[in-house]
Amino acid sequence: MSINVFEKSRRQVIQASHYLAGGVSSNYRLNISPTPLVIDRAQGPFVFDIDGNQLIDYYLGMGPMILGHSPESVVMAVQKQVERGILYAGQSEIEYEAAELVCQMVPCAERIRFGSSGTEVVQAALRLARAATGRSTIIKFEGHYHGWLDNILWSVAPKTDQAGSENMPNRVPGTQGQDHLAGEHIEVFPWNSLDLLRERLSRRDVAAVIMEPVMCNTSAIHPASGYLEGVRTACTDAGTVLIFDEVITGFRVALGGAQQRLGVTPDLATFGKAIANGFPVACLAGRADLMDMLVSQNVMHGGTYNAQAVCMAATVATLKALSQPGVYACLNDYGQRLMTGLEHALLQAEIPHQIQGFPEIFHIAFGRSSPISDYRDTLSTDKARYVRFTTALLEHGVRALERGAWFISTTHTPDIVDETVDNVRGALASLT
Ligand SMILES: Cc1ncc(COP(=O)(O)O)c(C=O)c1O
Incomplete structure (x- = not known):
């Protein structure tokens, strides 16, 4: 998967900010690195941006797209x-x-x-x-x-x-x-x-x-x-x-x-x-x-x-x-496969991290290798490094939230998950 830069998105957001405050309609979409994306369309596990990039999407609309995009x-x-x-x-x-x-x-x-x-x-x-x-x-x-x-x-x-x-x-x-x-x-x-x-x-x-x-x-x-x-x-x-x-x-x-x-x-x-x-x-x-x-x-x-x-x-x-039989078993399997793949990739890259939650919605934090059990534990995690990671991930074709959450859909099949993990390895290799 070849990723173009995000230049068109960057330019359009800046241009749109003359008539739409900040070029976005929610403050949660501001200040995303390297730029908030302008999405052209979305299908299944993918979003397609206006630079022509196809990205495996783990934002999933901040959670709603449990059946993937446009089922x-x-x-x-x-x-x-x-x-x-x-x-x-x-x-x-x-x-x-x-x-x-x-x-x-x-x-x-x-x-x-x-x-x-x-x-x-x-x-x-x-x-x-x-x-x-x-x-x-x-x-x-x-x-x-x-x-x-x-x-x-x-x-x-x-x-x-x-x-x-x-x-x-x-x-x-x-x-x-x-x-x-x-x-x-x-x-x-x-x-x-x-x-x-x-x-x-x-x-x-x-x-x-x-x-x-x-x-x-x-x-x-x-x-x-x-x-x-x-x-x-x-x-x-x-x-x-x-x-x-x-x-x-x-x-x-x-x-x-x-x-x-x-x-x-x-x-x-x-x-x-x-x-x-x-x-x-x-x-x-x-x-x-x-x-x-x-x-x-x-x-x-x-x-x-x-x-x-x-x-x-x-x-x-x-x-x-x-309600169809097997839907939640599938979500669980796909999510578990992703959690395991990410765990291996991060261990191999020797990045201290913590992955926790349910397979259907889990969270990764950097700079900590023991369970996070309350809000105060999160204050010492390495958020800046995690943002460098999600930025590198975008350049490797994966869109994941900067705050650490990963959402799974029924369209994130084992093939998509394995492709994600390969791309994660690539992104980790490019991290300093
Ligand atoms: C737990 C929880 N409650 C309430 C809200 C607010 O929902 P909405 O963004 O649809 O207003 C959110 C949004 O992320 C949420 O995560």
Whole structure:
């Protein structure tokens, strides 16, 4: 595979920045080395950029493209729906079919509501928890991400000198311009420390605990043995609503998400990304008595694009494809093969590293050879060297996220994985 330089992308991003701020539509797409790419098209495991490069893609749209790019069954379902109408501002049978599928698949989903982004359904979850408990305080964890809005963008990636003590982290804003008052009712805790949380919850004044059940946004950290079960019990005892944010893990680590794979059921859960293979669909799922407060107590939830019909067709097609026998075994095999291949290549190159997570979504960090078990462990990893690696990877035909996450799709077959590992060896050889 021959890789041209990324010059056209570089020039177009600069040119576009005269009318589109920074040449991008999300800050997460800024400052990518050697340049944010301009993509021409995508198919299966590949993206094709405007310089004519074909790249094996592990961004996968930041997680959603679990069936690969442009899978036929989803494309056909969407084309068929477009001919029947796009947005009805009313209910549709395809919406009901999608809702029923989610309820069949997800353990906590007695009822659901659809939205358009993970950020948005997290807000609905927090509102419901406050309405149900009559309490205001929300506990979130250092290193966990729940969307970009002011009331929850706290301590996602705090720097060492701002983070405060390990057991009592500071509440660190995520951006300039953030309303400090919006964090008034947020308390930040270290994840995987059950005793601290249990003690705080025993005061019985916390509305909700929200967490990624696997800390995918930071190093794909697994919950410690017994941790989720302990949190579940502590929340139940304290009358606190337990929210799992499964925007990444949902429909990815199992059809029923991390809650199914790890065997712990929250009160509410949020989903997005893999639910519709790239279409903007999210959902809030949970206990019937909580979800029904949207109706009985008129707890407000709205959105012009909620359950837009084309998105619902994509949801149904995606969920049906994911329900086929063997899909998750395949994802697991391909991911495991990739993790093993990468491990060998990095060992051979004598680069200290840590690979962890699930085969379907794992994480690589440089500069560390022991498990990463909390956010503070990530502060000492060698991020600059890892970015040099992902830059070299691009020049060898592989597109992987600079923050270390690797997403797998059903189109990342053993051949593609083996080609990836060969290319990784090439990239490592070119690293200084
Ligand atoms: C765990 C988690 N929650 C919420 C979000 C926000 O979702 P969205 O980007 O769809 O608003 C993300 C996005 O990456 C996420 O990873």
